[in-house]
Amino acid sequence: MAAPLTLLLILAVTIRAALYRSSLADLIAERVEVVSPLTAWKRVVEGLALLDLGVSPYAGDVFHETPLIIYLFHFLVDYAEITFMVTDVITAVALYLAVKDYNKQVFRKQKYALEAERYPLDCLELIRSPKEMYYIPLKVAMFYLLNPFTILSCVAKSTCGLNNAVIALFILTTIKGNVLLSAIFLSLATYQSIYPLTLCAPALLYLTQRQYIPVNFRRFSFWWFVAQYAFMYLGSLFVMICLSFFLLGSWDYLPSVYGFILSVPDLTPNIGLFWYFFAEMFEHFRLFFLCVFQINIFFYTIPLSIKLKEHPVFLIFMQLAVISIFKSYPTVGDIALYLAFLPVWSHLHRFLRNIFLVSCVLLACSALFPVLWHLWIYAGSANSNFYYAITLLFNVAQVGRTVTETKVHLAASVSGFVYRSCCLTVT
């Protein structure tokens, strides 16, 4: 299995290296779909320049990445291209290993269930052969590395790739059952962009199940575990925040990074839902809707965790999808991360409704983004409504896809397919 993975990595790195050398790189780095005000490389360079001059990088209203990132690139700025390629490789390998481990567990459960003859006859088609499961990790790595979205994001040197790597490492360590590392990577991801905070719930669910601790609010063992995890998580978050403070010597970065993410002052068009809405809104409603929009992202955690508490890995996937759709400055790189998980649930795809329609819409929208942008900004013949219409359609398709995916997954488990066979559950 190592050979195809190596080939894949070489292919992916070659494509990226070739694109870095081509004239397309500059064009891609300017696309609003690929870079956001948070992740744009141009802004990181600006921040570095300010840092070199001895000014706080947050002095202007340009740089909004976290202090750790800027210190990372302080040393690596000459090797930026290599850094971004390596980051993508790390993400892919982490996802590969995570899914491999996860599949092993799924397969073990399935075998026990088969031996206990707990499979109803009508769901034999959901039993997954070792052969088809054998290729899934490779497919996941391929979906991530060869996804045009990831390639664009990497070529644009969007720091979104780094966030994805951190999240992928978090998923890997969680699935491997390493509580400490899981907490550290989760806090790193939270430190980077706040929203991964919602991944707390699936991580806790998964780790408790793995350690055979029942999710029962009246049991001390459960609370003890939660407290341990919270301590590790908050502790490492505290360390990172203090480290940032000592590196910069000021708290400037807090409003400039987290305030910027939460209060959405930059309304540059992107593929998200915020910019148009807040550009059109009367000023005195702004705070109210800001709260509504932001709470919206975090709110799904509760119902989803209740509904999917038996399937924490699927819950991670759902949360990633929700974040990448509703976050304040989404880019295609965020979408690429959750799209990489699709092969894991490939056996359910036949049951997805309208999957054809939704995929066509996503495809068409991806092509229409630059076209309508051209018509709006360069030709001046279309306007922002055209572009937002496509944004809206793109997100509706994503939501549609996510919702049907959840529905099918739940239906599969509730009607006994998966539940009884324990095909997808971990415990």
Add this chain to the structure above:
Amino acid sequence: MGLLSDPNRRRALISLLTRLNAPICVVCYMAGVVWFMGLAFEPFTLRTYMSENAMGSTMVEERFPSGERALATGREFAAHKKKVGGMPVDWLVKTMQARGLEVFTQTFSRTLPFPDENKERYMVKGTNVYGILRAPRAPRTEALVLSAPCTQGDHNNQAVGLLLGLAQYFRNQIYWAKDIIFLINEHDLIGMQAWLEVNMGRGGSIQAALSLELSSDVITSMDLVLEGLNGQLPNLDLANLFYAFCQKIGVLCTIQGKLQRNDWDSVSGYSHSVQTMMLMVMKQASGRPWGDHGLFLRYHIEAATIKGINSFRQYKTDTNTIGRLLEGMYRKLNNLLERLHQSYFFYLMPSLSHFVSIGYYMPAFGLLAVILLLRALDLWVQLASPPPGTEDGVVDTEQMWSPDVLSVLTPLVISHLTGVALYYLPIHFQKMALEHFPVSDTEAVVLTAIAVYTAGLALPHNTHRFVSGEGTEHGWRVLKLVAVLYLAVLLGCTALINFSLGFILALTLVPVAAFVTPHVPKVPSAFVLVILSPACTLLFSVFFFQELQEVPISFQDGWVLYLSVISQGILDHSLYGSLVYPLIALLVYPCWLLFWNILFWE
């Protein structure tokens, strides 16, 4: 959504769509064509109206008196031009300065990738001269442009004369709120491109521009040219403004060289407006600027070219009247408070007084595009239902999918590489072709392009057999699904940027995409496929365009014209960044090759 989420109704709908797929497709195609032809029928179109408040009425008193003097200046210019043997820069600078303008010159030089045989130029060197009339009562933040090209030979002297005459007259008026830039550009579009690259912003932001072409002392009608680079059009209000003033002053005005007629209900009246609209569609589809204004559009400047035409009509208009027409238009443009944006940017004009907006013409394209989606749905259903005979569909499809990815990917990559070759080789192999064949530069480029194009057809297209053994039924269906969706997205995007190009490509490529399978008779289908390929479409378009202009040509001349159109396309791309050539070479042609591939699938 109810229809799609109820499984029974959903199944019924899908089975209906797959059972009646072919008839529905045929009906959609017919409906699309009929809808498009209906666009030229006057009751279905809208009358043009002025949307911009600031230009609401034509209540301006035009008093331009010095037409005769302008003509004399034009003659003087012609004499100096002949003496210098090119652009009389010194004389122009002196004359403009005498008229109280701030004068600047700009020299430029550009080397074409290969000699342009139509205009006989290769290493172009030239000078633009422009004078700015500063607005007496406003900051220098906004400007209008009036330009006239300085062409070789005896053309366009009157336009330069009139431009200088207007400059002198405008100078004495006090009501200007915007700077007015009088530009005389050499080497038509190349000079204009050089000027725009350098001078965006020197005279404040330019709000509108008119380019004037006038080659005789009296004219019979004025023609309005709108089509710009990549099929971009100026805001419809600019056309409305021109039409309104022509009506007021009593100048005959045309679009595409066609007068307006009132007998829309007769057959000849209808065919006249179809002709006018088709001319606009063909010109727009070509993606090239049809006048010197064409490059302004990409900088967000609304611009048009106004041409004086002298034909054999009795009704003559003198230079005084044309001067008054331009004066009126500039005074109205002077009133603008913001850029023209109220009216339409996407429209077709079957006559100068009627237009078809995007909402009316897009359904014609939509009906064609829907065929692709229906075919894709049909293929999807065929692919999703497990093949008869195998019980455990899961394992089977899983096994079939993996080699399929390769057998689909290979033709995709090969056809795109052919496309890349078609894009790069003609210009890069020019030298080599010149050494080995007795051809001129332009011929070398064009013939290389045609050779690469034909070689693409002859490539071994059954590469999937080396990868995965025999091609399967399943294999070509997947490839066709990919190709059909690819074509749908491609045409959709093209139609948004340049409706005419998208529609013409859809007319020819959609039938190909709909009917091709490996099971249709090979020879006749291959023939049809070649006839409907992009290159042949271009050939037919050349003849059709000549036919529309009522100057039919023989096949021999047509072929020569065809070759020059291709070379112009390549030149336009490298000089002004026209997108048609790369679009055809890098996307449309590879997409068509995929269908060619499917036909010869074994």
